[in-house]
Each structure stands twice: as structure tokens, then as C-alpha cells.
Amino acid sequence: MLTQTKDSKVESSAGATKPMTMIQALRSAMDVMMERDDNVVVFGQDVGYFGGVFRVTEGLQAKYGKSRCFDAPINEGGIVGAAIGMAAYGLRPVAEIQFADYFYPASDQIVSEAARLRFRSAGDFTCPMVVRMPCGGGIYGGQTHSQSPEALFTHVCGLRTVMPSNPYDAKGLLISAIENDDPVIFLEPKRLYNGPFDGHHDRPVVPWSKHASGNVPEGYYTVPLDSASVFRPGNQVTVITYGTMVWVSECAAREAGIDAEIIDLRSIWPMDLDTVVNSVKKTGRCVVVHEATRTSGFGAELAALVQEHCFYHLEAPVERVAGWDTPYPHAQEWHYFPGPDRVAAALKRTVEA
Structure with a gap:
């Protein structure tokens, strides 16, 4: 099935659908891509056996093994630096920074290395990596677990910065990000991880709007990164x-x-x-x-x-x-x-x- 979203930008999707939260949709995106491409690897703090602090990567290590989904030390610079090396070598790493607030120790790697690798090498190298980061508030996490630093990334030439608002977009955008040949900062709003809400923290959830359907294709599909x-x-x-x-x-x-x-x-x-x-x-x-x-x-x-x-x-x-x-x-x-x-x-x- 092809759905025209703009004259020059097309969403592609296929397969049966089922209701998913954003957590489930993001996990499904990584699962689909890990199955399709052996070069896709997932790693970060606690993402392996534990499945991530928000359980986004739960089950991926059991399915694909410790060489495809593995834990990293509490060292954001090391996580991103390793991802850059993997990407330059030909892999497609999906690295998780446990909270967006923690990216600062990796900022030099992101800004000076990942974003500039294609330009500095005159196109000899690309950096097809994704850095996933839960962002924003909603969990009473205080100053080091709740920030929204997206403006800092948009200032850096060579980076793409993405933030979905619903499960359908989250999966399609993450698949597009993994397939992209340049680094993508993928920000995931924590308040939306487990389902829709109506804008108030003390209100019951409401059905997803027509566009942001909670019914997500189980297989491969993409949402354009520039639409x-x-x-x-x-x-x-x-x-x-x-x-x-x-x-x-x-x-x-x-x-x-x-x-x-x-x-x-x-x-x-x-x-x-x-x-x-x-x-x-x-x-x-x-x-x-x-x-x-x-x-x-x-x-x-x-x-x-x-x-x-x-x-x-x-x-x-x-x-x-x-x-x-x-x-x-x-x-x-x-x-x-x-x-x-x-x-x-x-x-x-x-x-x-």
C-alpha cells in the first residue's frame, strides 16, 4: 500500500496492522530492520538483557544474540564514538542514550565527528547511525532526566533531528532513520511511550486521532524523514x-x-x-x-x-x-x-x- 502524503514525498507501508504503543512500535522497527539487515546493531546502557530502562529493546537480545543487541558502559562519549566507528566501517548502529539529558558528554563526538564525517572525508565515508534518546518530562525526573534539547541538534549541519508524536510515525520514521546514510538524532517523548493522552496529566486517555492511528503495520514501512x-x-x-x-x-x-x-x-x-x-x-x-x-x-x-x-x-x-x-x-x-x-x-x- 502506498499513501501519498505530499507531491514528492510518499509513505510506504505493507502488511497487517495491530494496536501498538510507541514503545512497541519502536521495538518493532528495530526488530524489522535487524531481521532484514545483519548490519543493524543495537546497543547502549541496559538495552540488552534488561531491555532498556523503558523496555523499548526488550527481547531483541534474546532473538538476535549478544553480538547484535548488547549493553554498553555508562559512557555516552564511548557509546557514540563506537557507533561512529561502526557506521564508518559499514554497520548501521542504533545507539541508545538512556535519557536525552545525558548526551552532553558525547556532544563532541556527535558534532565534530558524526555530523562532519561525510564532508571531512569528501564523501569517502558516511555515518549511517541513529542515536535514540528519550526526551522531555512527565516522570518527575528532575533536571537530569527531563530536558528537551532538540534545538541544540538542529544547529549542527549534517545531523537530522526527528521527534515522533504517535506509534505509526515512530516506527516508520525509525526505519527511515536506520536506512539513512547520515546520522539521525531520534528523540522519543517519554510522555507518549505508553499511549495517547488528552493533554492533561490527570485525564484518561482518548482514542488516537484519525491520522495518528494506534494501528501500526507489523512489517516493514517507512515515513519520510523530511515530511x-x-x-x-x-x-x-x-x-x-x-x-x-x-x-x-x-x-x-x-x-x-x-x-x-x-x-x-x-x-x-x-x-x-x-x-x-x-x-x-x-x-x-x-x-x-x-x-x-x-x-x-x-x-x-x-x-x-x-x-x-x-x-x-x-x-x-x-x-x-x-x-x-x-x-x-x-x-x-x-x-x-x-x-x-x-x-x-x-x-x-x-x-x-
């Missing part, structure tokens, strides 16, 4: 977001009764600018939402791009809704997050301006 999706069609205002904030924004629009068009970037960088521009030109208004801190967050880049490409179509200033410009608050994280109330207030201000 955004229209998560929720609308005409009054465009919301540009990704990851957990897709669901928060949907909840805010629904509760406020605003006909918002929600664009889920999926691939944060390189981003699908055409889908964003076409939506903002249609609605004339734009709100950008992300969980990371506001100052120098990726929302600033999005607001600048909208201003550059849609200035004469805008009927109101572009608004940003983001986390606080403070160290991550342990006990107050649900106030730190942009919640439905804050997003709804921004939507109303923008629509009424």
Missing part, C-alpha cells in the same frame, strides 16, 4: 509543533472551540517548510508550541521562518508557547510544561488579534 503531517485540519490559526505538544495543542484547540490547523513537524530538521508555509498562508495566523525553554528554543527559528515566508499573509503576530527559562523544576514540572490552558490562551489571543 510534516497535517495532524488536524483547520482554518482559523496554524499551530506548528511536534512530539508531546501535538496532543497538548489538539486538546487546547478542542477545549477552546478554535478551528486550529495543527502541523506535526515529525522531522524537526531538516523540516518540511512547504507544509508550514502553505498552512500559515491559508490561516493567516500562527502559534508555535514546544516543551523546551523559550529562549533560543526551536520555536524562535520557526517564528523567523514564518515571518520570512508568510509576512504579507499574517493577520497577527506569531506567538510562542514554551517551557520556562529556568532550570527544570522537579516538583513543578506540570506547571513548567505548556499545558492546554496556556496554549488555548495563545490561540484565542492570536485569533482575536
Whole structure:
């Protein structure tokens, strides 16, 4: 089955489907690729016998052996450095950093080696590796288990930065990332690991939206790494977001009764600018939402791009809704997050301006 998502970008999928959480979908993606390609290896802290701190890799070592799925020391620089060497040698490593907050010791390897290997070798070497990182809050993990550092990666030429919002996209994007010949930073929102929610931490889950179906093909399929999706069609205002904030924004629009068009970037960088521009030109208004801190967050880049490409179509200033410009608050994280109330207030201000 082929599903046309954009004129030049096609999603491909095949096989029977079944309900999956994001954890199950990510595990299925690695399982499919490990079965298809002996060069795919999975490793990181506790990912082998234990199956990962969130159990994303559970069962892979038992199925493929300790040479294909194995544990690594608590040494993020070593994990990423080993992955770069494997990738240059011809393997396709999928390395896990246990929490996105822990990537800093590996930042030199990611920025100076992985991202630049193709350029520095004049194309003689590529770096087909994926670095998986659980990101964002929702588990009261405090300052070292809850950050959203996506803006840091988007600043680095040579990296792709991806963050899915639902199981279907998570599996298809991870397969595409593993097949890609350049390094991909694959950020996984922890709040979405075990199923959908309606934007509030104390509300019961709601069914997945039509686009973000929880029914995931069991076999091989891909989602393009450079294609955004229209998560929720609308005409009054465009919301540009990704990851957990897709669901928060949907909840805010629904509760406020605003006909918002929600664009889920999926691939944060390189981003699908055409889908964003076409939506903002249609609605004339734009709100950008992300969980990371506001100052120098990726929302600033999005607001600048909208201003550059849609200035004469805008009927109101572009608004940003983001986390606080403070160290991550342990006990107050649900106030730190942009919640439905804050997003709804921004939507109303923008629509009424």
C-alpha cells in the first residue's frame, strides 16, 4: 500500500496492522530492520538483557544474540564514538542514550565527528547511525532526566533531528532513520511511550486521532524523514509543533472551540517548510508550541521562518508557547510544561488579534 502524503514525498507501508504503543512500535522497527539487515546493531546502557530502562529493546537480545543487541558502559562519549566507528566501517548502529539529558558528554563526538564525517572525508565515508534518546518530562525526573534539547541538534549541519508524536510515525520514521546514510538524532517523548493522552496529566486517555492511528503495520514501512503531517485540519490559526505538544495543542484547540490547523513537524530538521508555509498562508495566523525553554528554543527559528515566508499573509503576530527559562523544576514540572490552558490562551489571543 502506498499513501501519498505530499507531491514528492510518499509513505510506504505493507502488511497487517495491530494496536501498538510507541514503545512497541519502536521495538518493532528495530526488530524489522535487524531481521532484514545483519548490519543493524543495537546497543547502549541496559538495552540488552534488561531491555532498556523503558523496555523499548526488550527481547531483541534474546532473538538476535549478544553480538547484535548488547549493553554498553555508562559512557555516552564511548557509546557514540563506537557507533561512529561502526557506521564508518559499514554497520548501521542504533545507539541508545538512556535519557536525552545525558548526551552532553558525547556532544563532541556527535558534532565534530558524526555530523562532519561525510564532508571531512569528501564523501569517502558516511555515518549511517541513529542515536535514540528519550526526551522531555512527565516522570518527575528532575533536571537530569527531563530536558528537551532538540534545538541544540538542529544547529549542527549534517545531523537530522526527528521527534515522533504517535506509534505509526515512530516506527516508520525509525526505519527511515536506520536506512539513512547520515546520522539521525531520534528523540522519543517519554510522555507518549505508553499511549495517547488528552493533554492533561490527570485525564484518561482518548482514542488516537484519525491520522495518528494506534494501528501500526507489523512489517516493514517507512515515513519520510523530511515530511510534516497535517495532524488536524483547520482554518482559523496554524499551530506548528511536534512530539508531546501535538496532543497538548489538539486538546487546547478542542477545549477552546478554535478551528486550529495543527502541523506535526515529525522531522524537526531538516523540516518540511512547504507544509508550514502553505498552512500559515491559508490561516493567516500562527502559534508555535514546544516543551523546551523559550529562549533560543526551536520555536524562535520557526517564528523567523514564518515571518520570512508568510509576512504579507499574517493577520497577527506569531506567538510562542514554551517551557520556562529556568532550570527544570522537579516538583513543578506540570506547571513548567505548556499545558492546554496556556496554549488555548495563545490561540484565542492570536485569533482575536
